[in-house]
Amino acid sequence: MSDSETEQTAAGTEPVLDGREQHRAAVAALLNVAPEPGVAKPDPILTATGVRRAFGGLVAVDVERLEVQRGTITALIGPNGAGKTTFFNLLTGFDQPSRGAWEFNGRSGARLRSYQVARAGMVRTFQLTKALSRMTVLDNMLIAAPNQIGERLWAGLMPWLWQGQEAAVKRKALELLERFQLLSKKDDYAAELSGGQRKLLEMARALMLDPLMVMLDEPMAGVNPALKQSLLEHIKGLREEGMTVLFVEHDMDMVHEIADWVAVMAAGSLITEGTPEQISADTRVIDAYLGAHHDAAQH
Numbered sequence: 001m002s003d004s005e006t007e008q009t010a011a012g013t014e015p016v017l018d019g020r021e022q023h024r025a026a027v028a029a030l031l032n033v034a035p036e037p038g039v040a041k042p043d044p045i046l047t048a049t050g051v052r053r054a055f056g057g058l059v060a061v062d063v064e065r066l067e068v069q070r071g072t073i074t075a076l077i078g079p080n081g082a083g084k085t086t087f088f089n090l091l092t093g094f095d096q097p098s099r100g101a102w103e104f105n106g107r108s109g110a111r112l113r114s115y116q117v118a119r120a121g122m123v124r125t126f127q128l129t130k131a132l133s134r135m136t137v138l139d140n141m142l143i144a145a146p147n148q149i150g151e152r153l154w155a156g157l158m159p160w161l162w163q164g165q166e167a168a169v170k171r172k173a174l175e176l177l178e179r180f181q182l183l184s185k186k187d188d189y190a191a192e193l194s195g196g197q198r199k200l201l202e203m204a205r206a207l208m209l210d211p212l213m214v215m216l217d218e219p220m221a222g223v224n225p226a227l228k229q230s231l232l233e234h235i236k237g238l239r240e241e242g243m244t245v246l247f248v249e250h251d252m253d254m255v256h257e258i259a260d261w262v263a264v265m266a267a268g269s270l271i272t273e274g275t276p277e278q279i280s281a282d283t284r285v286i287d288a289y290l291g292a293h294h295d296a297a298q299h
């Protein structure tokens with residue numbers, strides 16, 4: 001993305017600030033926000049209220065309120081079993097809450113199916129499944145593209161239009177592969193990629209959907225140190241394009257390096273929020289990790 005303020009966002013309406021300005025704006029937006037669970041943000045893209053998910057007698061998620069500030073990178077942390085992945089699954093339509101509601105970009109998100117959530121602009125990355133691993137890197141990108149409505153009709157009645165769409169999707173896939181340094185791997189099977197390259201592919205696939213918000217589940221898991229920095233830069237790049245990022249991560253170095261804001265879950269609830277510095281000094285966080293017998297002396 002160039003420095004031009006006339007560039008458009010994925011939504012195609014708002015002017016985009018350049019990278020540094022975008023970061024400054026994100027930090028400034030959170031400057032006067034108190035480090036308390038459920039605290040209101042100046043411009044939330046996502047607002048979740050009373051979201052609860054029980055599995056039998058176990059309450060996996062019980063979040064009273066969480067607002068995610070637009071244009072920021074927010075980390076969701078917490079000890080093992082805190083409910084982070086379940087919360088992600090609920091927000092992205094891969095699981096249904098026992099109760100609760102949320103709004104994404106001004107639109108009700110609860111009860112939507114995963115493809116509807118993605119179409120609304122909230123896209124989560126996925127670990128490559130076995131089936132995807134057996135496909136080439138390029139095919140992984142192509143099948144991530146949104147389904148063309150009336151695909152068959154177009155193909156039958158107006159083949160030139162359909163072919164034009166297909167060519168545009170392929171062009172976009174190749175551009176993204178180049179951006180994520182995967183172009184030379186386009187014909188390789190995804191299974192042949194290293195752990196870090198898989199993470200890059202997962203991010204690239206998400207961008208095929210032009211998201212407003214990207215949800216990353218442990219983006220650093222299984223990534224060797226050499227690729228870590230590159231991945232971090234790519235995630236910062238999403239914010240520089242005006243996207244909002246919410247990620248679950250155990251790697252606290254990464255959280256400190258890129259997160260503008262951190263939300264902490266323990267035993268299903270949101271126990272606190274704040275900047276990475278505020279969170280590091282918060283005894284509630286330390287207690288939660290120790291209480292969960294998590295080997296997190298470094299946290």
Ligand SMILES: Nc1ncnc2c1ncn2[C@@H]1O[C@H](COP(=O)(O)OP(=O)(O)OP(=O)(O)O)[C@@H](O)[C@H]1O
Nearest residue numbers: 055058059060078079080081082083084085086087
């Ligand atoms: N489908 C399910 N059926 C029953 N229990 C579940 C299910 N999914 C999650 N749980 C339970 O819900 C709780 C929260 O799990 P979850 O995976 O969301 O935590 P997490 O914070 O993502 O943990 P981790 O950091 O270890 O990935 C755990 O006690 C887990 O065992």
